[in-house]
Structure formats: structure tokens, C-alpha cells
Amino acid sequence: MDEAWTRAKGxxxxxxGPPVVWLAVFFLIPLGVIWGYSFGENASLTHIAVxxxxxxxxxxxxxxxxxxxxxxxxFAGLTTVLCLLIGFPVAIAITFASQKTKAWLLLLxxxxxxxxxxxxxxxxxxxxxxxxxxxxxxxFLWNGAGRIAxxxxxxxxxxxxxxxxxxxxxxxxxxxxxxxxxxxxPLYAALDRxxxxxxxxxxxxxASQLTTFRRVVIPLALPGIISxxxxxxxxxxxxYLTPDLLGxxxxxxxxxxxxxxxxxxxxxxxxxxxxxxLMYMTFIAIAVQAVVxxxxxxxxx
Amino acid sequence: MTAGLGRFANRGSRRSLLAGLGAVAAGLSFTGLExxxxxxxxxxxxxxxxxxxxxxxxxxxxxxxADFKSATGIDVKMSLFANNDELFAKLKAxxxxxxxxxxxxxxxxxxxxxxxxxxxDLAKIPNNINLxxxxxxxxxxxxxxxxxxxxxxxxxxxYRKSKIDGVPDxxxxxxxxxxxxxxxxxxxxxxxxxxxxAKYLGHSVRNIPTPLIDRVAEMYIxxxxxxxIFHNDEGQDLLLAGDIDIVMEYNGDIxxxxxxxxxxxxxxxxxxxxxxxxxxxxxxxxxxxxxxxQFINFLLDGKNGAEVxxxxxxxxxxxxxxxxxxxxxRDNRVIFPPNAVMARCEYADFEGLERAHLYDETVTRIFAx
Numbered sequence: 001m002d003e004a005w006t007r008a009k010g011x012x013x014x015x016x017g018p019p020v021v022w023l024a025v026f027f028l029i030p031l032g033v034i035w036g037y038s039f040g041e042n043a044s045l046t047h048i049a050v051x052x053x054x055x056x057x058x059x060x061x062x063x064x065x066x067x068x069x070x071x072x073x074x075f076a077g078l079t080t081v082l083c084l085l086i087g088f089p090v091a092i093a094i095t096f097a098s099q100k101t102k103a104w105l106l107l108l109x110x111x112x113x114x115x116x117x118x119x120x121x122x123x124x125x126x127x128x129x130x131x132x133x134x135x136x137x138x139x140f141l142w143n144g145a146g147r148i149a150x151x152x153x154x155x156x157x158x159x160x161x162x163x164x165x166x167x168x169x170x171x172x173x174x175x176x177x178x179x180x181x182x183x184x185x186p187l188y189a190a191l192d193r194x195x196x197x198x199x200x201x202x203x204x205x206x207a208s209q210l211t212t213f214r215r216v217v218i219p220l221a222l223p224g225i226i227s228x229x230x231x232x233x234x235x236x237x238x239x240y241l242t243p244d245l246l247g248x249x250x251x252x253x254x255x256x257x258x259x260x261x262x263x264x265x266x267x268x269x270x271x272x273x274x275x276x277x278l279m280y281m282t283f284i285a286i287a288v289q290a291v292v293x294x295x296x297x298x299x300x301x
Numbered sequence: 302m303t304a305g306l307g308r309f310a311n312r313g314s315r316r317s318l319l320a321g322l323g324a325v326a327a328g329l330s331f332t333g334l335e336x337x338x339x340x341x342x343x344x345x346x347x348x349x350x351x352x353x354x355x356x357x358x359x360x361x362x363x364x365x366x367a368d369f370k371s372a373t374g375i376d377v378k379m380s381l382f383a384n385n386d387e388l389f390a391k392l393k394a395x396x397x398x399x400x401x402x403x404x405x406x407x408x409x410x411x412x413x414x415x416x417x418x419x420x421x422d423l424a425k426i427p428n429n430i431n432l433x434x435x436x437x438x439x440x441x442x443x444x445x446x447x448x449x450x451x452x453x454x455x456x457x458x459x460y461r462k463s464k465i466d467g468v469p470d471x472x473x474x475x476x477x478x479x480x481x482x483x484x485x486x487x488x489x490x491x492x493x494x495x496x497x498x499a500k501y502l503g504h505s506v507r508n509i510p511t512p513l514i515d516r517v518a519e520m521y522i523x524x525x526x527x528x529x530i531f532h533n534d535e536g537q538d539l540l541l542a543g544d545i546d547i548v549m550e551y552n553g554d555i556x557x558x559x560x561x562x563x564x565x566x567x568x569x570x571x572x573x574x575x576x577x578x579x580x581x582x583x584x585x586x587x588x589x590x591x592x593x594x595q596f597i598n599f600l601l602d603g604k605n606g607a608e609v610x611x612x613x614x615x616x617x618x619x620x621x622x623x624x625x626x627x628x629x630x631r632d633n634r635v636i637f638p639p640n641a642v643m644a645r646c647e648y649a650d651f652e653g654l655e656r657a658h659l660y661d662e663t664v665t666r667i668f669a670x
Binding site: 042045046064065067068071129130131165244248249250257261262263267270 | 661
């Protein structure tokens, strides 16, 4: 491998050069600037003095902001658990479907990505709102039942619309809706690679379906589960649009606080510090995952 | 209910539409306009016959820009921003080529403090005699050295008549009462929220002492269980869709939805409220300042103004334009609330970054409680 690389240095440089430059210019450098801001202070309305202060981080770890981060973690954690519970059966179903059906099912999982997230969120609002489609349908059924009841001389009262939008339920619902494909795809990839003969062996040797699932399928699918959890959890913690549009008075997440620092509050250094708090947490999570998977590999060999 | 999304996209509203589309809006801004574009002809004043206007969405008359072109030969290229923060962020690192911008009064102050505005040459804007007296000498720009008023707005309460008892002419009904529990919408904007809270408690919207800010925060925290949503200025859409029945909003926004639903109405609470005024300014580094003056003067003309206000339905500060408007606009008490209550309204002021941070942290506390 190494040898091939040294022999084809020119080709390698030509191929890797543009993406590396792209990454550096449009990702690493801007990110570095924001990181620098997180150690600065507002010198005037338009100028940020980067002077190495830790004041922004000191401010960011106050209980008010830590509380909001914890709350965001709770929202994201609940979302991830729900995605896992819903996504696992879906991934299994896709794995065991026939080749033709499988292609169609995978297409269905990808389909939402063809529409912008913002449009999908507004569509969800139209579905969930007080006079939205869910409540209209329920109201229609309720009135129908009321008319039947009236025939028998009973009354079931008028329909009270369900409160589905602008509360924490709507936020978790929206997050699960958005994140589910990110959970299903890695799970499917892991399950699809699974050696079916192992399942047959387990069943033949007397394990029940449940035991086989618990002691064979889950351990083998664990890398898929872990990457699914990470790609669901991390974007959910930083969710901004969903709590903003679907949430109620108590649905604020940390990304909404960060957004206000860059806009109305015009406090870029503090906003940068809050953003990097999330970034550091993400790095730690990924490092932990790397250590765990290395440990597993070591044990396997 | 009509399809929510379709309605949302079709009806223009200066503040709400693009605000929701923050990410999209970022993409709508200028693309390399100096240099790449073919050179326009040079006008009589020695400037290229074009002008870059940076404006709110749906904030000119249907034919305003075309009328200007036929009157002066100057081509106007309009870019849109969703809110003042976006406008300020775009210009704070240097003017990318805009000739005329339309900030609200507090941001006129902010731009001026950041030394980003060019002083206006009033001799080039003779139509400024059309301004109503109240707009000649506003506290945020005495003598109109930096800005010309384009529209004004007042915050108040929009409500659904069939669901509210009588006229809710006090901030109490949204800030300090459980009578309309679960049907109330408040602003999420920190300064409006806190300043109006102080107004309700009997203080001016300016120079609010810190203990009073805490009292306002406690009041909102008490009120939170009754509040359905803290909205980003899309209160009129929520009201129209039936999600809430009583909401803090701008008169212009409610006036627009009232034409769609006669069950809606608007009142400025008796405690008074915040006035806003969107203004025409020339940013420092504008490539074509003389064209910019011509354009501002053009908009302040009575007939051209009437074309604008007839389309956007916001209150005008222009007496000559008002005289040309139909009675349905002139006598509309949502667009022009009664003088008695307007006398208790005042402009808020930009009181420095420290203050902005304090307000922001206060609303974070309210939302997190």
C-alpha cells in the first residue's frame, strides 16, 4: 500500500490536491477564524479583538447555558432512541426483502432528501397545526361518529383539536422525521453484510428467535448501530430549524441561542464559544467511539 | 384552511417570509456585481446609469423601479434582506456595492455609530418637504442628516374577534393574564419583548433600569404556561391559520391579513407601544451616491409614494403621498391608529452592545425557565 503511494506520488497529489485546497479554504480556515473569535471580545460594533481571553468560555459554562445544552442533549437522545427503535425493524425489513423490493424501499428512504429541509418542515407544520390535516381528519371522523351516535340518541360532544404543533412533542416528532433516514442507512449497511449462515447456525443450535437477535444480530450490527447513533445524535444536538419552527415557548435548543448571538445580540465571540463547546463535545464522542471500536478489534484478533 | 405553504409563499410580508427562509435568503444576495456585469451607460451626472438597492421583500410598488428607470434612465438592481441583522452583517465588513439601504430606526443609529453611513445632501432631495411634521426631526436622526423615512410601523395586538371578549386594548391580555391561556403569541425578539414589558409596567421603552428588566423577566416567566409560542414575526400567519387568537405584531402585518379574514383586528394597547420607522440611507462607499439621492428623492415624490404605499399597505410618513391615497387606506384605523394612543408610543433606541447582550441573556433565561 505504502509502496504504491510513493510510486504514484504525482498522481496522488493531482487527485488529492483540489479537495484538500477546497477543504482548507472553505472549511478549515473559516472554522479557524470562528475558533479565534471564541477567544476574543467585541471592541466595537464592527470589530472583534482576538486577545486570547477565556471570558466567553467562562460565560458559556454558566448554569443557564449548560442547562440549555443538557436540554438539547435530552431532545437529541430521545430522538436517537426513537430513531433506533423505529429504524431497526425498517432496516431488517429492507435487508430481508427481495432484490427488487429492496431497491424500491431504499429509494423511499432517500426520497425525502430530494426536498429541502425547510420545505419539509413547513409541510409538517401544515399537517400538525390546530386546523391542520391531522386535526381535520380527526374532526371529520369525530363528527361522523357523532352523527351515528345521534341516531341512537347519544351525544359525544364537539371535537377539540389536538395540540400537536408548537410544543416539545412537535420538536421530537420533527427531529425523528428528519433524522430517521440517517439511522436506517448505516443499520441497513451493517445488517446487509451480516452472514446469514450465522443466524441459521444459532437457530439450529437451539437458540430462540429472540436470543438469536439479542446475542448474534445485535453484536454483529454494533458498528452500524454506533455510527447510526452518532450521525443521528450529533446533528440533533445542533438542530436549529426544527425547534425554531415547530417548538413552543419551552423548546429552545442550544443552536437557537447560538443563532441569536450571531444575529440580534451581535455577540460573535460568545456565539463562537458556544459553537465550539458543541464541537468539543462532538470530538470527544467520536474519540470515544474510536477507542471502543479499536478495543473491539483488539479483542477480535 | 388553504394549503399553509402555498399561502405562506404567495402573500408578501416584509418581515416574515424571508425571515423564515434565512438560509435561502443568504443565497439571494448579490453575486459579483461589480466587475462581472457589463458596464452601464454613463449618466449626465457622470455616474453609471444603475443603482443597487438593498431592500426588504415586497417593499416597493409594482411599477416603482420601472417608473424610476423611465424617469431617469437609471437601472435599479434590487437585492433582498430578511431582517436588520442580516443587513448589518452584510455591510459591517465593508460595503459590497450597495447604493441605497433600508434599515429600521434603531439600525440607523447602529450604522451611524459604526460610521457606515454617508450624510445625505438635502439639497438633492427637495421632495423632503413632503414629509409629515412628525418625521422631520425624529430623535434617532435629528435634522434628517443620515436617513429619509420610507414607512413607519407600530407594535400592537392582533386578535381574532370571535374568540376574544371585546377589544383587548391592554398588554395585560398577552403579558400578564391567563384569560387566553394557550392561545397567546409573543415576539421572540429580545428588545421588543423587554421594552414592551417595561412599557406595560409604566416605564419608557428607553433606559430601562436593571431591576425593572428583572421584573419584566419574572412577569414573562410567570406568563409562559399561558403562552403558545414566541414567534419570529410570523404572528399574522399564526393568527390567520387559527393556531393562536391573540398576538403581538406590527400593524402593517395585521392589516395585510385582515384583507383575507374579516374576523381579525388590531389594536394599539392603551399603555402605548413602540414605533418603528424604516428609512432610506446611503451606505459609506456607495459607488453611485448621486443616483442614490435621485432615487430617494423619487420615492419621496407624492405620486411615486402613492404607488408604493398602495401596494405594500404600510403607513406612510409622506403627506403628499397620503393625499393621493384612497379613503380605504387613509381612514384605516389599523394602518393609522387613533392619535390619542399614538401619542403614548415612542421610538426605541439602540443603547449599545452591552445592553443588547443583557436583553438577549434575559430572554434566554425566560425561554429556558
